[in-house]
Amino acid sequence: xxxxxxxxxxxxxxxxxxxxxxxxxxxxxxxxxxxxxxxxxxxxxxxxxxxxxxxxxxxxxxxxxxxxxxxxxxxxxxxxxxxxxxxxxxxxxxxxxxxxxxxxxxxxxxxxxxxxxxxxxxxxx
Numbered sequence: 662x663x664x665x666x667x668x669x670x671x672x673x674x675x676x677x678x679x680x681x682x683x684x685x686x687x688x689x690x691x692x693x694x695x696x697x698x699x700x701x702x703x704x705x706x707x708x709x710x711x712x713x714x715x716x717x718x719x720x721x722x723x724x725x726x727x728x729x730x731x732x733x734x735x736x737x738x739x740x741x742x743x744x745x746x747x748x749x750x751x752x753x754x755x756x757x758x759x760x761x762x763x764x765x766x767x768x769x770x771x772x773x774x775x776x777x778x779x780x781x782x783x784x785x786x
Contacts, residue, residue, distance in 0.1 A: 701743035
């Protein structure tokens, strides 16, 4: 099994890798909430740009094309890098934060009312 995979690598290990990388380049002096949040937004939009103006058939094929898949993976990793940077800089426990948010979402979107629906919680049926 690969040493770095979702099954064996913890979020804490990823945060440590991110922090070590940033420290080695002396980037923490640039890492304030605005800059890191901006980076997150920019990277998420670079991921989105890959799919812009593509039809559904073409979108499905992206994951079968090794070059396009690698580009998607790199952009997704850039998004994750920004999330991990923000979390280590401001001591945010991502697992606990995510668990709390999912609990909040379960209350906001009960399955008996929203299953199979893309509407927002504040939209009428």
